[in-house]
Amino acid sequence: MAQAAGHSATGARLKDVAEAAGVSVATASKALNNRENVHPATRRRVLEAAERLSFTPNALAQTLHSGRSGTVGLITHDLEGRFSIPILMGAEDAFGAGKMSIFLCDARGDAIRQAHHLQALLSRRVDGLIIVGSRTDPRPPVTTDAPVPVVYVYAPSEREEDLSFVPDNVGAGRQVTEHLLSLGRRRIAHIAGDTSYAATHDRVEGIIATLADAGLELVGGKPRFGSWSESWGRAATTSLLAGDPEVDAIICGSDQIARGVLESLHGAGKEVPGDIAVASFDNWEILATGARPQLTSVDMGFTALGQRAARAIFDALAGRHDSGVHTEPCRLVVRASTIGS
Amino acid sequence: MAQAAGHSATGARLKDVAEAAGVSVATASKALNNRENVHPATRRRVLEAAERLSFTPNALAQTLHSGRSGTVGLITHDLEGRFSIPILMGAEDAFGAGKMSIFLCDARGDAIRQAHHLQALLSRRVDGLIIVGSRTDPRPPVTTDAPVPVVYVYAPSEREEDLSFVPDNVGAGRQVTEHLLSLGRRRIAHIAGDTSYAATHDRVEGIIATLADAGLELVGGKPRFGSWSESWGRAATTSLLAGDPEVDAIICGSDQIARGVLESLHGAGKEVPGDIAVASFDNWEILATGARPQLTSVDMGFTALGQRAARAIFDALAGRHDSGVHTEPCRLVVRASTIGS
DNA sequence: AAACATTCCGAAATCGTTTTCGTCCCACGG
């Protein structure tokens, strides 16, 4: 039991460095932090000692003293990491390499778990919080009186005073529609996703508005709502071709739906994009580039969202507060399903 | 500049609670931590005060004093979060709700970034480290003298003294082969993934050994190596059918490959699983359940790996050290691509 | 040589918590 755990040597403390260099801890601290009033020779001795002992400052003690931990918490509700990993990476980038570390916690859509993680993060004195939702519908704020800046990503907060960043789904709908129109497609159908999602309706809005600007409307008059699945894509395509065989482009609510659509079109003997062009949303690489032909898809820009969130926290920390729901532009990635070779 | 930042109220400190309750901080601490020698009435007063001020102990100060942070670091090299998120969730589960928090950092396969994250985590005094690789090939240890227990997951460390947990790819190959044999399939082919991956060869080993036990060998005599892509699945299937048209089952190196295989089989007019059964590895839900028919696939058990890693860190913290590469069993998930309705 | 300005350095306070010792007071037995 009381055996030597071996790991007791938690590394050198500043005190050890100071002793090795023959100075006080105060001087050692100043030397290491490039404070003034330290003799060059002394500084050198301290630096050497620190190097020799491979000294690493205890970030906890630093935080305790300064009140800043150089840490932000990221609470996600995204079970697959589909959103959170790119957002995490974007945030890490924006925080400049090494200046900040990110605590990622998975709340799994559970309010209890979320509350627990929130309190754990705050008690570790994170300097900011990023909350990632799993859908773009507004959600209740995670707290109303956090002592640090909070930024919502993907799912905006219902509170106006809060700051949120979401992808521009309406714009995404516009972009993909304009792309198809520019290719000369005029009989465009939309096989949408789950109608309970705000993202679904935003995309529809962008699509319909763009068509209207061109004096057109959707084939069949309205979108076909269903679910975010390949099987829905297959089923919808079958019924679409039966009812409106002259369609020349299909916008799909997601890459998954598009995969089903492609399969059905292939089975029906339709050429893509020769007979019918196919485009979708999400740009989920594994699905979009695995498809045949590869899918034209709108990238939702998760990395950019993460960067925006990180910068917003930086700004808030500097006293520049912001609020409201900000939309971030998406990016159309054109592949062979719309402009075949 | 020097304007009130607004967030100065970092919450109540123990000192505030003590004053509100009319006791010393020492007594307040004892009351909150259920130490003895505190009068019940006093304890009640303290608890009420803490409640009223919504007091949250500063975990940093606690860690500084106790040396235990209740935190583990998870450094991942998995860009997509495909492995790390399930592993993270498994670890969180094993650490009992709320006892431990997990710091997730993405090193993106970059040694510099990894070193930086390592030092950041250690300086925050994590109690343990979990290192997640992106492939099962042995990798150089992240450090040789960490002051805390380190566990490698998915990619094992090259050092024998280190502790690693990896999925049992050989066993996975066995399981899927036995499944097909039990269904009466005898002419089994294997369209494998990238030959540079250790996982590829482990799976091949399991498959060939199991076939040998049954007095069989692979159709074509050996696996067909390629890449982890749908297009490879399509291409390999075409050449396979041309050379060995009597094949009655195909084991695919990944779900992605399987998707390509299914598509080619469909195009060739083969029924799945009527004419040919298809099975694969990874059980990537989005791919496996979206396929038609849905894919029988071997789940690599990431969550279980995360749990094992967490328990190992717990054990090491308790003085029970372990080492070597431990394999964790995988789980065959049977779907329609092998046992059609 | 005295007065003064410069450097350079160290003692001590601070951050918020836990824990170890005292100290105080009350009740009890002798």
Add this chain to the structure above:
DNA sequence: CCGTGGGACGAAAACGATTTCGGAATGTTT
């Protein structure tokens, strides 16, 4: 009535770093 034991509480020392402020040593003027 006095000594004693023990329960309740508080002062203070950790934990490891930063920062303020005062003091010592050196150098520069008259």
